[in-house]
Amino acid sequence: MHIAEGFLPPAHAIAWGVASAPFVVHGVRSLTREVREHPESTLLLGASGAFTFVLSALKLPSVTGSCSHPTGTGLGAILFRPPIMAVLGTITLLFQALLLAHGGLTTLGANVFSMAIVGPWAGYAVYRLLRRYDVPLMVAVFFGAFVADLSTYCVTSVQLALAFPDPSSGFLGALGKFGSIFAVTQIPLAVSEGLLTVIVMRLLVQSSKGELARLGVLLTKAGKSSTDEPEAVAR
Amino acid sequence: MSRNAKINALLLLAVAALAVLPLVLGLGDHKEEPFAGADAEAETAITEIEPDYEPWFSPLYEPPSGEIESALFALQAAIGAGVLAYYFGLRRGRRQGEERTAAALRGAPGED
Numbered sequence: 001m002h003i004a005e006g007f008l009p010p011a012h013a014i015a016w017g018v019a020s021a022p023f024v025v026h027g028v029r030s031l032t033r034e035v036r037e038h039p040e041s042t043l044l045l046g047a048s049g050a051f052t053f054v055l056s057a058l059k060l061p062s063v064t065g066s067c068s069h070p071t072g073t074g075l076g077a078i079l080f081r082p083p084i085m086a087v088l089g090t091i092t093l094l095f096q097a098l099l100l101a102h103g104g105l106t107t108l109g110a111n112v113f114s115m116a117i118v119g120p121w122a123g124y125a126v127y128r129l130l131r132r133y134d135v136p137l138m139v140a141v142f143f144g145a146f147v148a149d150l151s152t153y154c155v156t157s158v159q160l161a162l163a164f165p166d167p168s169s170g171f172l173g174a175l176g177k178f179g180s181i182f183a184v185t186q187i188p189l190a191v192s193e194g195l196l197t198v199i200v201m202r203l204l205v206q207s208s209k210g211e212l213a214r215l216g217v218l219l220t221k222a223g224k225s226s227t228d229e230p231e232a233v234a235r
Numbered sequence: 236m237s238r239n240a241k242i243n244a245l246l247l248l249a250v251a252a253l254a255v256l257p258l259v260l261g262l263g264d265h266k267e268e269p270f271a272g273a274d275a276e277a278e279t280a281i282t283e284i285e286p287d288y289e290p291w292f293s294p295l296y297e298p299p300s301g302e303i304e305s306a307l308f309a310l311q312a313a314i315g316a317g318v319l320a321y322y323f324g325l326r327r328g329r330r331q332g333e334e335r336t337a338a339a340l341r342g343a344p345g346e347d
Contacts, residue, residue: 050322053312104292160281
């Protein structure tokens with residue numbers, strides 16, 4: 001999903017940067033508030049960022065005969081809500097743009113928009129929806145991570161199709177072209193990301209029950225309307 | 236192996252299978268350059284749609300070779316994996332410590 005440096009026309013690059021900036025600023029505020037109010041979260045925040053670091057470095061082969069990588073943003077979005085992932089995702093993208101010539105500074109806004117904003121929000125929405133209908137935690141986590149991953153690549157396809165509409169078939173023709181490169185390749189990888197996120201969540205359930213209850217991922221025994229754990233309900 | 240560990244191992248196996256199957260089945264054989272990066276394919280598609288397009292900015296730093304690039308990717312994965320391992324190791328150690336303290340408190344006070 002990394003649009004390479006200089007590969008978006010200046011107007012598009014600026015527009016995506018403007019669109020992403022408020023989300024990242026809001027995310028930085030949420031992150032500092034979370035760390036100030038719950039210093040014990042810092043470790044798990046670090047682990048969520050680390051998960052994104054690992055997964056976005058893993059280039060995996062796919063059924064289309066090309067390689068791509070997962071995003072790892074679903075986990076953090078489910079644990080800490082999407083605004084935090086706008087920051088952690090941006091840090092990952094900056095690392096890759098500056099050191100790996102992967103993505104770029106001019107395309108950072110567009111890449112942040114797909115991987116650090118739309119992906120986490122879409123995944124989080126699906127996760128919350130499934131949880132509302134009492135779908136088991138791990139099933140909801142799987143689909144949350146799956147959607148966070150796949151939606152990121154769909155957004156990238158739209159961004160490129162907007163910037164480079166096909167001369168004969170227009171926006172839709174280009175969308176089909178970029179979609180077949182990105183979105184189709186991504187389907188099995190999104191399944192992998194869903195499974196890996198489930199593994200990490202299972203390990204967290206084993207090791208960090210208290211933390212997950214505070215974040216509202218695990219419900220307290222009294223159930224949804226528990227009053228002695230107001231935070232679990234507020235989330 | 237506990238039931239939990241077995242389920243995790245099966246999940247990992249599924250991930251590995253998803254990664255290996257495209258290679259084993261030769262799904263990249265129809266391509267000039269099998270299993271190239273999707274990002275690079277998108278760049279090619281852009282130049283197909285708009286042959287005159289010139290990237291107007293180039294990376295500030297570019298790894299001088301494929302080896303350096305893969306080293307930096309490995310570094311990225313290693314940093315992430317290291318932090319994750321630290322987190323889970325710390326949690327496990329803390330939990331064991333708490334259990335041991337609780338057991339010691341329950342046991343005879345003179346026991347050392």
